[in-house]
Amino acid sequence: MITKPSIDDYQRLITIWENSVRATHHFITEADIQFYKPLILEEYFHTVDLFCYKDEALKIHGFIGVADNKLEMLFIDDCKRGKGIGKQLLLFAVNKLNVGKVDVNEQNGQAVDFYRQWGRSFFGTIKLPKKERPHCLKSLTN
Numbered sequence: 001m002i003t004k005p006s007i008d009d010y011q012r013l014i015t016i017w018e019n020s021v022r023a024t025h026h027f028i029t030e031a032d033i034q035f036y037k038p039l040i041l042e043e044y045f046h047t048v049d050l051f052c053y054k055d056e057a058l059k060i061h062g063f064i065g066v067a068d069n070k071l072e073m074l075f076i077d078d079c080k081r082g083k084g085i086g087k088q089l090l091l092f093a094v095n096k097l098n099v100g101k102v103d104v105n106e107q108n109g110q111a112v113d114f115y116r117q118w119g120r121s122f123f124g125t126i127k128l129p130k131k132e133r134p135h136c137l138k139s140l141t142n
Helices: 007-023 030-042 085-097 109-123
Strands: 048-052 058-066 072-074 102-106 137-141
Touching: 007 030, 007 048, 007 058, 007 072, 030 109, 048 085, 072 085, 102 109
Parallel strands: 072 102
Antiparallel strands: 048 058, 058 072, 102 137
16 A cells, blocks of 8 residues: 655654665765765655555555655665565556656666666656766656
8 A cells, every 4th residue: 555654654764765775776885875864864755745655564665755746766675675566656656646757876777777667658768967966867757
């Protein structure tokens, strides 16, 4: 089930963010994780519309953050990756929230492949962004 998390769920979301980043963002340093973690928890979560995927026992295994029709966050608990949760969250974002844009870290090959597999029909072609971004991103828009 996909639902809005409560503020009490934010600790679970940041845990998912961290274990997902550690599993997939090998270009991110430990210092980067420690820098971004409190910002995401204390600031970024409050700037997006959050939705989470819960299993039958109501445990959260993934989440998305959306702002201005753009998918800003999609993170899946590392132990649940590859089980269709990301696809469900992406389809929810596109079909229910009218998401039409997403940026993907180019160095995160798994995410690039995911959006190519599930997102191409939603987002169109991949465009390379400006070079001055700290981590090279690929933008997908419709």
